[in-house]
Amino acid sequence: MLAQVFSVANQKGGTGKTTLSMNLAAGFSRRGRTLIIDADPQGSAGQWAGLSTDERPFPVSVISVASNLAREVSRMRQDYQYLVIDCPPTLETGVAQSAMSISDKVFVPILPSPVDLWASVRLTDAIDQIKISNSRLQAYILINQLELRSAMSRSMSQALAEFDMPTLQSCLRRRAVYRNSALEGLSVYCMGKRGESAVQEVEFLIEEILTS
């Protein structure tokens, strides 16, 4: 069976692409053979996994692909069940577009802030362009770093309704464990009690992804 290919993209930096890619992949790896493709020249995903120890390795391999993304991915689709592509924070190099052009789904993490919302408008245009040649692509917005007590966070749904792509029901809350796990080269799944709530939301997200 060919792998399902998921891209995580947003041309804005710091929206949580790498954090989402790593934790999604860790969750997918409990369901089937998974690979992370680091398409960002900054190499954060590779660095993250590189911090893990031999005793507690990151459960998913990370390979960095700098060019010929489409060719590499179609080759790897035969050996895995899930491929997760962590995209660079730009649309200028065409790498994010290549990733989306070979993906089944693209997830766009957006922070609950006006500037992040505005910046994502351009991405929806790029996604519409790609859908012309890749008609199977489904795009979803995911709210990251949600803060339940913040009015801005609670107002997001009204603003996101203005976008032409749907927002996932699941969202990721702002939690220290997402940062701490990176420092240890782990996913939230390996953080014990500290990671429990985060694991729960990542699991909800994965179930929603796999059934939508």
Next chain:
Amino acid sequence: MTKELGSKLANSVRQAKAKQPQKNTQDTQQVSETPAPKVESELPLSPLPARRVWPD
């Protein structure tokens, strides 16, 4: 109030959409305004393979 904030946010998104430049002018503007992209194709494939030690 959350509702007010919500419509303000929604409004700002509509404005951002309306301000999207036409595709053609957008392209020409970007050529002059953005610095040349990094030479991505020349980056090493990954820190891991780069450290590989060949048998010979």
